[in-house]
Amino acid sequence: MFLFPVCSPFLTSPSCLSVFPPPEMKGKNPWNTPTTIIITVIGIIAIVALVTVAVLQNRHLPQKYKYGIVLDAGSSHTSVYIYKLCQIYTVGISSYASAPWKAGESLRACMQDVEQQVPKKRHRQTPLYLGATAGMRLLKYNSSMSDGVLQAVEEALQKFPFSYQGARILSGQEEGAFGWVTVNYLDDRLSQVCGLETTGALDLGGASTQISFVSDKYNGSESPSNSVNFRLYGNDYNLYTHSFLCYGKDQALLMTQSVPEMLNDPCFNPGYTAIKNYSKIYDSPCLSGWKPQKIPTHFTHNGTGNFQQCQRIVKSIFNFTHCKYSQCSFNGIFQPSLQGQFGAFSAYYFVMSFLNLTDTTMPLEAVKAKLAHYCSTPWNQIKQQHPEVNEKYLAGYCFSGTYILTLLMEGYNFTSEEYSNIKFIKKIKDSDAGWTLGYMLNLTNMIPAEAPDSPLLPYSGYVSLVTIMAILLFILFILCLCPLWTRCSKQPEIV
Ligand SMILES: Nc1nc2c(ncn2[C@@H]2O[C@H](COP(=O)(O)OP(=O)(O)OP(=O)(O)O)[C@@H](O)[C@H]2O)c(=O)[nH]1
Numbered sequence: 001m002f003l004f005p006v007c008s009p010f011l012t013s014p015s016c017l018s019v020f021p022p023p024e025m026k027g028k029n030p031w032n033t034p035t036t037i038i039i040t041v042i043g044i045i046a047i048v049a050l051v052t053v054a055v056l057q058n059r060h061l062p063q064k065y066k067y068g069i070v071l072d073a074g075s076s077h078t079s080v081y082i083y084k085l086c087q088i089y090t091v092g093i094s095s096y097a098s099a100p101w102k103a104g105e106s107l108r109a110c111m112q113d114v115e116q117q118v119p120k121k122r123h124r125q126t127p128l129y130l131g132a133t134a135g136m137r138l139l140k141y142n143s144s145m146s147d148g149v150l151q152a153v154e155e156a157l158q159k160f161p162f163s164y165q166g167a168r169i170l171s172g173q174e175e176g177a178f179g180w181v182t183v184n185y186l187d188d189r190l191s192q193v194c195g196l197e198t199t200g201a202l203d204l205g206g207a208s209t210q211i212s213f214v215s216d217k218y219n220g221s222e223s224p225s226n227s228v229n230f231r232l233y234g235n236d237y238n239l240y241t242h243s244f245l246c247y248g249k250d251q252a253l254l255m256t257q258s259v260p261e262m263l264n265d266p267c268f269n270p271g272y273t274a275i276k277n278y279s280k281i282y283d284s285p286c287l288s289g290w291k292p293q294k295i296p297t298h299f300t301h302n303g304t305g306n307f308q309q310c311q312r313i314v315k316s317i318f319n320f321t322h323c324k325y326s327q328c329s330f331n332g333i334f335q336p337s338l339q340g341q342f343g344a345f346s347a348y349y350f351v352m353s354f355l356n357l358t359d360t361t362m363p364l365e366a367v368k369a370k371l372a373h374y375c376s377t378p379w380n381q382i383k384q385q386h387p388e389v390n391e392k393y394l395a396g397y398c399f400s401g402t403y404i405l406t407l408l409m410e411g412y413n414f415t416s417e418e419y420s421n422i423k424f425i426k427k428i429k430d431s432d433a434g435w436t437l438g439y440m441l442n443l444t445n446m447i448p449a450e451a452p453d454s455p456l457l458p459y460s461g462y463v464s465l466v467t468i469m470a471i472l473l474f475i476l477f478i479l480c481l482c483p484l485w486t487r488c489s490k491q492p493e494i495v
């Protein structure tokens with residue numbers, strides 16, 4: 001009988017011992033007996049399992065953890081989103097219509113910063129998109145120069161080491177719908193079981209403003225152009241969306257300033273005065289046809305700071321006289337009854353957070369009183385109180401706050417009760433609210449139409465199971481071969 005130094009004190013099961021070659025195999029190579037072949041196969045499986053686990057655990061992160069870059073080429077500026085905002089502090093690319101190469105140049109510094117922020121080994125895999133919004137929609141509407149700007153931007157972006165996926169002008173419908181996707185994706189309202197109410201999206205830009213929400217009472221038939229259908233995670237959404245071109249806050253301001261007697265402006269603080277160029281107002285496509293025959297090139301813009309008078313002037317750029325549908329918001333645009341909660345972002349947030357009016361539980365009368373007080377505050381006092389704020393924005397808050405209230409309450413017909421359903425937001429879970437994330441999620445197919453099959457085990461469960469199996473198999477393999485090695489490496493003592 002052979003006594004072997006068993007290499008594992010707890011190995012008592014006869015099973016493994018019984019795999020040793022029988023005496024008649026004595027002196028023959030023990031490695032080509034059926035039992036050793038079985039053990040070898042077990043060992044190979046164990047090694048393959050271990051390697052598989054190692055690979056699985058180090059495999060590239062699922063798509064959603066990869067970087068992606070979207071440039072939001074807005075009317076007032078371009079922002080670069082790689083889940084962190086890299087703001088390009090210049091003007092919108094549409095402003096370079098007369099010198100398109102400058103549009104590409106304006107992106108370079110920020111894109112170089114992005115190049116540093118995305119890990120080098122991920123550059124080639126990182127999709128890069130540029131989406132242009134209302135500023136370029138206006139340029140395209142007004143001239144053929146938009147193509148030259150997009151081409152210059154394309155040439156500039158293709159010089160970067162990312163996976164360039166194209167530059168295009170989004171439709172207002174896309175801008176509204178993708179803003180809604182972003183808000184509901186970040187708020188986890190899409191991947192839940194069906195029936196969870198979604199959140200409406202309110203986006204205020206410089207040249208356009210969007211409203212998007214799901215309404216049970218709306219099936220899209222009354223105004224198909226305002227209807228976008230999504231199938232996300234196995235749920236169908238029939239979204240109402242509309243983009244009002246020229247009703248971003250910058251263009252709306254120009255439209256109010258075109259009102260003839262608008263030399264003394266109740267929407268600007270008392271004591272505010274500036275020499276302005278009429279061409280800046282009437283060059284906008286939003287005011288084409290509004291230019292009076294004879295106007296001076298410049299005018300003196302004086303603030304008188306009266307909220308009630310400002311409300312009247314702001315209301316004058318909305319048309320409520322005609323509606324061929326069952327119900328409208330303004331300018332004859334169909335809008336179903338408002339439903340649910342709303343997230344209001346971009347300029348809604350910039351303005352209301354500056355004015356300390358983001359608390360929508362505040363009674364509307366109190367909101368108006370606070371805004372009236374701000375508008376009547378002398379301009380010098382405003383500048384003293386906010387030395388750090390860019391005067392371009394500081395001078396416009398009385399108008400912008402008044403415009404936002406008029407747009408929400410008179411334009412979209414939010415009642416004073418429904419006003420508290422609005423949340424002014426900049427971020428949701430550390431990601432900026434805006435169309436860019438929704439745009440990228442859509443283009444990278446990161447939101448499946450069907451609900452992902454719920455795995456019996458979460459991904460980590462599979463990895464753990466395979467790991468345990470692999471280790472057990474490997475131990476078994478070593479233990480069962482171990483006596484053989486001992487046998488092969490030295491002569492057994494015969495007793
Ligand atoms: N007060 C303030 N206003 C800002 C800030 N950033 C942008 N704005 C202004 O807010 C308005 C809307 O900003 P965005 O949503 O970025 O506008 P945009 O995307 O360039 O314009 P659209 O193409 O119409 O969407 C514009 O008038 C900007 O000038 C900010 O940090 N503070």
Ligand SMILES: [Ca+2]
Nearest residue numbers: 074133205346
């Ligand atoms: Ca925008």
